[in-house]
Amino acid sequence: MATKKSSPRRNPLDQVMQASAAFGSRVYKSVFRHSWPDSARTRSLATMSNVFLHLHPTTIRRASLKVTYTFCLGGLSFFFFLVLTVSGVLLMFYYVPSVTQAYQDIKDLQTVVFAGQFLRNMHRWGAHAMVIVVFLHMCRVFYTRAYRPPREFNWVVGVLLLVLTFLLSFSGYLLPWDQLSFWAVTVGTNIAKATPFVGPEAQFLLIGGYEIGQNALIRFYTLHVIALPLAAAVLIAVHFWRVRKDGFSGGL
Amino acid sequence: MAIIYKDGKPVVVPSSEPGHAPVHEPHDEIPPAEQAGVSRRRFMRVVFLNSMGVFTLGAVGTFVVMFWPKKVGSFGSTIKVGDVSQFPPGTVTRIPEGRFYLVHTLPEQGGGLLALYWKCVHLGCTVPWRDAEDGTYSGKTYKGIFRCPCHGSQYIITGQNFAGPAPRPLDTMQVTVSGGQISVNTGKITKREEAKPSDQVKI
Known part of the structure; x- marks a missing residue:
């Protein structure tokens, strides 16, 4: 029968626990350069040292938290942008921008693809909601006089973002390739044709020909899924950064 | 300093x-x-x-x-229609991608090529060619007419209007014949007050 001996060595279980805790701590420290955010200082560090959060100020005034000042309209605009990006990327797995396939692909999304109808509706209603919320956000900024110096540059960035929102909406309009799309974009690009001096050329470049066809579809698709979202993402980053740098207009 | x-x-x-x-x-x-x-x-x-x-x-x-797109190939651009021999005198051929009829008239009608834009000059309906119907213009009878289904405008083979509300003949597009090959510039549409033999391109 083994006799119990006193050993200078620690319990093996304790050793394993300590080693894994040390390893976990080392992994944590390799990702985060601050300790657990439970104080004002570490919370500030958590915001400052994170690439996603650092566009946001580390601290804001209590008065700025009043929901009825902003109604979160800017944040909601960004939220819808994210919803549209995610649902749009998912739709891209099934949609082919070809005049022979596009319409059928949309119908398949609604009838064959699992949750396809839901995705399409999310993208469609999200787009409508984004236009409405962006407009309301602009109204709020106007009525609270938040466009005045030193924020006039951010107002300009915001106007560009409004234009990008409209262009994203309009370029997405053609993609279902049904009668509504076709004639809406025919009318829309005829408006471009009315531009003084360069009208016909502008329309020709936009639709890649003299009438809406395959060239127009692929052009609108590329603008819709790459060029315009990329431009919007860059301007959104600038917009947020300037909010941080110029200070929040409420509660001053 | x-x-x-x-x-x-x-x-x-x-x-x-x-x-x-x-x-x-x-x-x-x-x-x-x-x-x-x-x-x-x-x-x-x-x-x-x-x-x-x-x-x-x-x-x-x-x-x-x-x-800037080079290959457009639709209405508005220049369309290659084909060889002259494919269109004998007295024929009317529908070219859907260019939205026109390629007409080769008989010698007594001018004996040349015409590209007639198929849009009715009255209110814009597409005008079909009717082989079996005849039309009379300035005392002469022509075999086959263009008759608009919307309001009854009628045109003879040269595009000249002779009945219905149409105010003028069908518009023409620019026809070019080079080396026996016919091409039509569908972006170059000409309005005319009266159909004349000089509108036609002789071959």
Whole structure:
């Protein structure tokens, strides 16, 4: 029968626990350069040292938290942008921008693809909601006089973002390739044709020909899924950064 | 007086003026050997920025040319219809991608080629060709007519209107015959008051 001996060595279980805790701590420290955010200082560090959060100020005034000042309209605009990006990327797995396939692909999304109808509706209603919320956000900024110096540059960035929102909406309009799309974009690009001096050329470049066809579809698709979202993402980053740098207009 | 360099540009600072002692920043000092002309830093910057400008202009220009579509192939562009021998006299051929009829008239009607835009000059409906019906214009009878289903405008083979609300003949598009090959510029549509044999392209 083994006799119990006193050993200078620690319990093996304790050793394993300590080693894994040390390893976990080392992994944590390799990702985060601050300790657990439970104080004002570490919370500030958590915001400052994170690439996603650092566009946001580390601290804001209590008065700025009043929901009825902003109604979160800017944040909601960004939220819808994210919803549209995610649902749009998912739709891209099934949609082919070809005049022979596009319409059928949309119908398949609604009838064959699992949750396809839901995705399409999310993208469609999200787009409508984004236009409405962006407009309301602009109204709020106007009525609270938040466009005045030193924020006039951010107002300009915001106007560009409004234009990008409209262009994203309009370029997405053609993609279902049904009668509504076709004639809406025919009318829309005829408006471009009315531009003084360069009208016909502008329309020709936009639709890649003299009438809406395959060239127009692929052009609108590329603008819709790459060029315009990329431009919007860059301007959104600038917009947020300037909010941080110029200070929040409420509660001053 | 002293000369200091700010952003590579020489700035004259009057040292006699009180309270305006020249600010000497070590990196702004340019060695005496270079003070005579353009500083090396300024030269390098001008060369670099101008090179970048030329490169950017070239890239933008190339993009615009790339973005300008060459192969359009639809209504509005020039469409190759085919060989002259495919269209004997007295025939009317529907060319849907160009939205026109290629007409080869009989010798007594002018004996040439016409590209008639199929849009009714009254209110814009597509006008079908009716082989079996006859039309009379200025005392002569013509075999086959264009008759608009919307309001009854009627045209003979040359596009001349002879009945219904149409105010003028069907519009024509520019026809070119080169080496026996017919091409029609569907972007070049001509209105006319009266159909004349001179509208037709002789072959």
